Amino acid sequence: QVQLVQSGPEVRKPGASVKVSCKASGYTFINYPINWVRQAPGQGLEWMGWISLYNDNIHYAQKLQGRLTMTTDTSTNTVYMELRSLRSDDTAVYYCARDPSMVKGIITTFGYGLDVWGQGTTVTVSS
Amino acid sequence: EIVLTQSPATLSLSPGERATLSCRASQSVGTYLAWYQHKLGQAPRLLIYDASNRATGIPARFSGSGSGTGFTLTISSLEPEDFAVYYCQQRSNWPSLAFGGGTKVEIK
Numbered sequence: 001q002v003q004l005v006q007s008g009p010e011v012r013k014p015g016a017s018v019k020v021s022c023k024a025s026g027y028t029f030i031n032y033p034i035n036w037v038r039q040a041p042g043q044g045l046e047w048m049g050w051i052s053l054y055n056d057n058i059h060y061a062q063k064l065q066g067r068l069t070m071t072t073d074t075s076t077n078t079v080y081m082e083l084r085s086l087r088s089d090d091t092a093v094y095y096c097a098r099d100p101s102m103v104k105g106i107i108t109t110f111g112y113g114l115d116v117w118g119q120g121t122t123v124t125v126s127s
Numbered sequence: 128e129i130v131l132t133q134s135p136a137t138l139s140l141s142p143g144e145r146a147t148l149s150c151r152a153s154q155s156v157g158t159y160l161a162w163y164q165h166k167l168g169q170a171p172r173l174l175i176y177d178a179s180n181r182a183t184g185i186p187a188r189f190s191g192s193g194s195g196t197g198f199t200l201t202i203s204s205l206e207p208e209d210f211a212v213y214y215c216q217q218r219s220n221w222p223s224l225a226f227g228g229g230t231k232v233e234i235k
Binding site (some may be wrong): 033035037038044045046047050052058061067095099101102107109110111112114115117118119120 | 157158159160161163166170171172173175176177181182183195214216218219221222223224225226227228229
């Protein structure tokens with residue numbers, strides 16, 4: 001079945017970096033972009049960025065520009081999210097999610113949501 | 128930047144009752160709006176896309192309506208598994224997207 005499986009929980013000190021993986025299975029990996037979304041404790045959902053696996057286009061949320069990098073490894077159907085210079089307010093559950101708004105590089109509809117989500121990865125930033 | 132405001136913040140209802148959740152956009156987003164259900168410890172689940180289309184496998188008791196700046200998610204008769212937090216999401220500046228603050232549907 002279609003699924004995204006993320007790497008396990010991480011604990012980091014302020015100023016460090018973290019890299020979270022998201023492995024896709026059950027569908028043609030490069031056909032759909034992947035988004036990253038996070039949820040801090042007691043807060044709502046926050047969009048972090050988007051990566052097209054078909055044409056390597058990447059968009060980051062403005063507030064995370066300069067600290068966030070998204071990469072892919074098509075040989076293993078895996079997307080990576082690296083966040084640097086971690087702060088305590090980066091403590092959150094991080095999710096990857098498939099994006100059917102674009103398929104094989106062609107936009108389907110802007111109104112499509114994120115249809116398949118990873119299970120989430122808890123990142124704790126604490127001294 | 129278009130801001131989504133969800134109301135109410137909390138909705139206290141009993142199983143079998145009708146739930147009506149509101150999402151208002153600061154500017155028109157057309158029908159580029161989706162709804163999600165989010166339970167503690169689980170990943171969000173896509174319910175509605177393009178304002179009124181149910182996602183695959185979503186029960187018919189969930190329905191979405193609206194366009195422009197005003198949107199509604201209706202759960203016609205609450206089941207025990209429907210108590211959760213619900214988020215709306217807009218995508219007027221594709222591929223960026225933004226979520227509303229959420230509405231918690233709790234058992235009365």
